[in-house]
Amino acid sequence: MDERKGLKRDVLGTWLVASYGIAANAPIAVATLYFVGIAGLAGGSMPLVTILSYLIYATTLVVVYEWSKNIAASYGYVAMIKKGLNSSLASFMVGYGYIYQYLVAGAAGFGILGVASFLYLVYPSIQTTMPWLWAVIAIIVTVETTMIMYLGVKPGGMINLIIGLISIIFLVITSIILIVIAGSKNTLSTFTAQPVNGNWVLILTSMIFGITTFGGATTPIGVAEEAKIPKKTLPKALLIEFLLLGFGLILNAYAQTVVYGVDKMFDYASLPDPMIIIYSKYFPTAVVILLIVLVAFMFNSSTIAFATSASRMVYGMSRDNVLYPKTFSKINKYGVPGNAIILIGAIAGTLSLISGYILGPLEASIFLITFGSFYVAFGHLFAAIGLMKYKISMKEKLNLLKHIVVPIISALVYILTIYFGTYPAPAFPLNIAVYLAWAVLFIHGLVYYILKKKNPEIMKKFGDFSL
8 A cells, every 4th residue: 555645644642532521521521420329339448449440441542552462453443352352353343342342432422412412411491491502512612513513633632632641631731639628537448448337339330320430541542643653652652651641530539529528429429410529619700711712622532532543433434445445544734534524423413313302312322332442342352352462372471461361361350341331231222222322233243244244355464454
């Protein structure tokens, strides 16, 4: 392939690559919303759950970190799984399935519908006076983020980096202030199961929410081809953004817990916007407004990050002559796959509007995230298994901890996640999201064999591309 016709290379430095992980994770938005789910189960042990979830997700990051030294491809998980398992079927079913995390759960569910429904959560009265406002916001965000992506990978990275770093700095500074305000209420018991009377079942159950708190941290693999010295830049970027995310979120989890009251955290979970309520009590109005603005902008940046990776997945598939027509591998004058970006923007916007109309923006957001998260678990599971198989087959530079122990832990976690996410099935309508995810996975298998019968040589080479 003529590189001049491919993605523009050497555009993103380490920090701009890292910005896509920070944006996808959207730490300040996660602190505002996801902590509610953790506190609802773990109460005052929320900091413990946050730390344990961070350590568990670190096994996933180690797997992707190790792969990033060997793989640099726009369709990251496709290439990882193909190289690890040497299976085009697994690459197509599981690797390509990760697009549902980028497109459905990330861009549409978390990003677009997240910002569209956030205003209703902050000001519930608006839902009565302007019930249509969410749809207007969804359309504006879809058009705006698509335009930013179309203009190149660097503008989106700059926006993500600025908003992301400001958000993390804001979390750290305000968390330290809250910890100081808490005074004598500071306690190490929040890092134990003591607040839930030693009930580790609650702790382990709440980690399902906790692990998703750090979801999106591996998203930078989608822009690997556009990075400077990809196989050196990407590992550094993954490490930097994961350390920043962990520091900001763990500190904030502790700060909110001790300032609100360790023994009151189950009540915290019943509040409409607990973080905003806490900040309204201890900070001036200007700080609270800044919090709300940063959350909204972080949702917007998250849309850019996830949709960018989704467009690169489509681009990579099209480049391999699989599923998508060649037109989606065309590069515009800004060095990015313009047609693929427009396609992703159109699908994400349409999904947001249709699901939001049927379920309401908040419920639709949860539905789409549930559907897409199913494929996250499968993607991480097969990436871990593939890394073990690949490193063992290489018979050199095999590190027992990084290449065997950590991937096994990661694989077991995602096997349990898939199992308990399916049975017992969640309440309606989220059970439909789970069943639909299984159905789509089955359809992937059928489509693969149809494509293989039609073009066996093309499917045999699918997923082989890497810089």
